[in-house]
Amino acid sequence: TIYADSEQASVAVARQIAQLIAQRAAEQRPCVLGLATGSTPTRLYEELVRLHREEGVSFRHVVTFNLDEYFPMPPDSLQSYVRFMHEYLFDHLDIPAGQIHIPDGTVPQEQVAEFCRRYEEQIREAGGIDLQILGIGRTGHIGFNEPGSGANSRTRLITLDHITRTDAASDFYGEENVPRRAITMGVGTILEARQVALLAWGEGKAAVVKRMVEGEMTDSVPATYLQKHPNVQVVLDEAAGAEL
Ligand code: GLP
8 A cells, every 4th residue: 555655554554453452352352462662653652642641542452572683783773673662662561561572682592593483472361463564774674674584584683784784873873782682583484474564665665565566576685475375465665666
């Protein structure tokens, strides 16, 4: 779906999430959301906060799993995705802390594999992800599944691509400060979500959006694996959809 601008697109996706929450509540089931960070979903999160404050949408029965976190990364650091999610979303909602899951950038390296295994298990125990929100990186990454990530990859420690570290440089006051690694849900983990909404705004994303939607499925653009998913929605503004 191509919207006139990211504002309208974000409001529409927020409304869709509110409907999903209501639908799951009617079924007396928790609503499990997969969430993303980056600049793309910030307006969406602001709108969810507004729906909570002004329209009474409750997140008490929502369970969330975030896609990724830099490694290593203390949760109170400026660039931490834990901090990001609390600032933009969780601190303004009625979601119980125990229902929030974000990969932990403080796990000792030798325990990361076990942490990742447990993260996958927690997703399964929650009943699987109902709706996964995604952004896309210029390398074609979803989460931090950089080129080379296979369709069956699971939650794991990965090495960040040079382009991704360049793109993150301003957040870290210089590329040399950007962590070299991250923990991310795998492509396989993402593909198991019952529904996926990938969001992209601006002309800087137009080329990678074209490759994702129209290109051949390949490890070199992991987002192309979304073509296999039976219920995926690509939500764009006009600039991001300009090359389609
Ligand atoms: C980071 C995140 C991704 C996100 C991407 C795009 O790499 N790990 O989940 O999709 O950045 O960021 P932005 O939304 O700021 O363009």
